[in-house]
Amino acid sequence: MSALVLLTPDAPDGRIADPEAPQLLVTDLGVVRGDGIFETLLAVGGRPLQLEAHLDRLASSAEALDLTLPDGAHWRAAIETGLAEFARRHGDGEAMIRLVGTRGVDAAGPPTCWVYLQPVPAGNRELRDRGLDVVLLDRGYSSEAASVAPWLLLGSKTTSYAVNMAALRYAHRQGADDAVFVSSDGRVLEGPTSTVLIARTRDGVRELVTPLLRSGILAGTTQGALFATAEPAGWQLGYGPLTPEDLIGNDGVWLASSVRLLAPIRSVDGRQIPVSAELTDELTELLLTATRR
Amino acid sequence: MSALVLLTPDAPDGRIADPEAPQLLVTDLGVVRGDGIFETLLAVGGRPLQLEAHLDRLASSAEALDLTLPDGAHWRAAIETGLAEFARRHGDGEAMIRLVGTRGVDAAGPPTCWVYLQPVPAGNRELRDRGLDVVLLDRGYSSEAASVAPWLLLGSKTTSYAVNMAALRYAHRQGADDAVFVSSDGRVLEGPTSTVLIARTRDGVRELVTPLLRSGILAGTTQGALFATAEPAGWQLGYGPLTPEDLIGNDGVWLASSVRLLAPIRSVDGRQIPVSAELTDELTELLLTATRR
Numbered sequence: 226m227s228a229l230v231l232l233t234p235d236a237p238d239g240r241i242a243d244p245e246a247p248q249l250l251v252t253d254l255g256v257v258r259g260d261g262i263f264e265t266l267l268a269v270g271g272r273p274l275q276l277e278a279h280l281d282r283l284a285s286s287a288e289a290l291d292l293t294l295p296d297g298a299h300w301r302a303a304i305e306t307g308l309a310e311f312a313r314r315h316g317d318g319e320a321m322i323r324l325v326g327t328r329g330v331d332a333a334g335p336p337t338c339w340v341y342l343q344p345v346p347a348g349n350r351e352l353r354d355r356g357l358d359v360v361l362l363d364r365g366y367s368s369e370a371a372s373v374a375p376w377l378l379l380g381s382k383t384t385s386y387a388v389n390m391a392a393l394r395y396a397h398r399q400g401a402d403d404a405v406f407v408s409s410d411g412r413v414l415e416g417p418t419s420t421v422l423i424a425r426t427r428d429g430v431r432e433l434v435t436p437l438l439r440s441g442i443l444a445g446t447t448q449g450a451l452f453a454t455a456e457p458a459g460w461q462l463g464y465g466p467l468t469p470e471d472l473i474g475n476d477g478v479w480l481a482s483s484v485r486l487l488a489p490i491r492s493v494d495g496r497q498i499p500v501s502a503e504l505t506d507e508l509t510e511l512l513l514t515a516t517r518r
Numbered sequence: 519m520s521a522l523v524l525l526t527p528d529a530p531d532g533r534i535a536d537p538e539a540p541q542l543l544v545t546d547l548g549v550v551r552g553d554g555i556f557e558t559l560l561a562v563g564g565r566p567l568q569l570e571a572h573l574d575r576l577a578s579s580a581e582a583l584d585l586t587l588p589d590g591a592h593w594r595a596a597i598e599t600g601l602a603e604f605a606r607r608h609g610d611g612e613a614m615i616r617l618v619g620t621r622g623v624d625a626a627g628p629p630t631c632w633v634y635l636q637p638v639p640a641g642n643r644e645l646r647d648r649g650l651d652v653v654l655l656d657r658g659y660s661s662e663a664a665s666v667a668p669w670l671l672l673g674s675k676t677t678s679y680a681v682n683m684a685a686l687r688y689a690h691r692q693g694a695d696d697a698v699f700v701s702s703d704g705r706v707l708e709g710p711t712s713t714v715l716i717a718r719t720r721d722g723v724r725e726l727v728t729p730l731l732r733s734g735i736l737a738g739t740t741q742g743a744l745f746a747t748a749e750p751a752g753w754q755l756g757y758g759p760l761t762p763e764d765l766i767g768n769d770g771v772w773l774a775s776s777v778r779l780l781a782p783i784r785s786v787d788g789r790q791i792p793v794s795a796e797l798t799d800e801l802t803e804l805l806l807t808a809t810r811r
Binding site for chain 2: 227229244245246247248249250251252253254255256257258259260261263289290291323325328339341362363365366367370371373374375376377378379383384385386387388389390391392394395409467
């Protein structure tokens, strides 16, 4: 039900492997130390969306981790091989593609790299229609930490996601669907697997605002794609700082991510906030225009 | 050169597997999300040291991650099997044992668990003799974060160790051997893979002091073992808070860990501090008394 392409020193453009068979050693540093990076992207009609933005972010995460990964051409070739294999098995349906690169078994040796493709998980988009209940969770870091402490890897998409997963479990136990991280100095940061996006109107001008990148969040590829088409469509663009109050008192808030796309938030810590299906549709249309380019 | 025992639903007490062959799926959540926990311990003469303390900490990490792992009896059986296999290959030398439990492929399914044994890596103990140069690195978290934000998993030994590894790389690039994390409010926390331990004399009484556990650090099994024998030997025991100044102005500072045991620090951010081979020997002897029990 899925497809796997391994990028190895012998097959730098990737070779098809069995995703149902074990492929990784128990000594891989990606496994025992979470010492790796990843990207998740969506492919529609056999075409990966925002591929270059994802490859750029993969390269930037690799640099932050001093990880030497195959260059973009190899990843592109492996993704193409994977998409062809996926299409043979599933037809032309949407695919969720995961790119992973770990430090491998030996820090001095080759990294372990693969492209994994699977159908988009069911239920992933239901919440997109009904709106998300979210809780605000303290991320523990100040919004200044990223700029003074590069070893914290803030802004890198590492496979060390245990805290992100724990935050989601905590949110679910509170009856919420998702979480939004807040810095120790009270800035809205990001979701565990998404970027925060706010729509507001100032002096009659419609604005899309996302938190400051330098506050230690991931550069959102979906948010980036949306911004690129929203501006020529008349939206003013803004970059935080945002506080929790900004989530409450504006025209709408969304969590943006590569597979779920734009999911509106309908409540924050139990407090209802405006949800506009029209705005979600309008922004999603702009986003899809961007991603189809 | 190593041994591997997998704990599976079919073989809850473990079955020997090939450590040189792939054993893990690329979809394991331990791999792609760092969603797992681990322990590392030393075995001497076929006997794992501080086994119960490590199993207790494994259980406590599992609880923090809502991870249902095999109980201690299964781990003990698997470790025994692994040690016998290791001895067949290596004789009765020291072994480094790693216990790992991940969330597995499906959060609703069984975890992925294994025991891996290898010879103690060469060079691991050289630094123990000459003393460590360390740099202080901001951990980004306040020493209060652990008590208010359980989703940060502070105090749990997860496989999401990318920050710990990045901190070590950063330290090495500065020409240092290791790092000591400091909280955003200026408390000494721990090393990326070790516990901080200070010896000092107050009013003629010798004290061993380690940072406060509730500041969000791992409970050190080595420090715990040492404390248990140091007290009857006349040492007074103390628990932080400690500041960077405490690293400078006392009788000695060590990084304690399960395999390297007690490694003295000889400089902090380039500033030399007292190193007493006699104290290291005395404390190591106390530690070994404890671990041999």
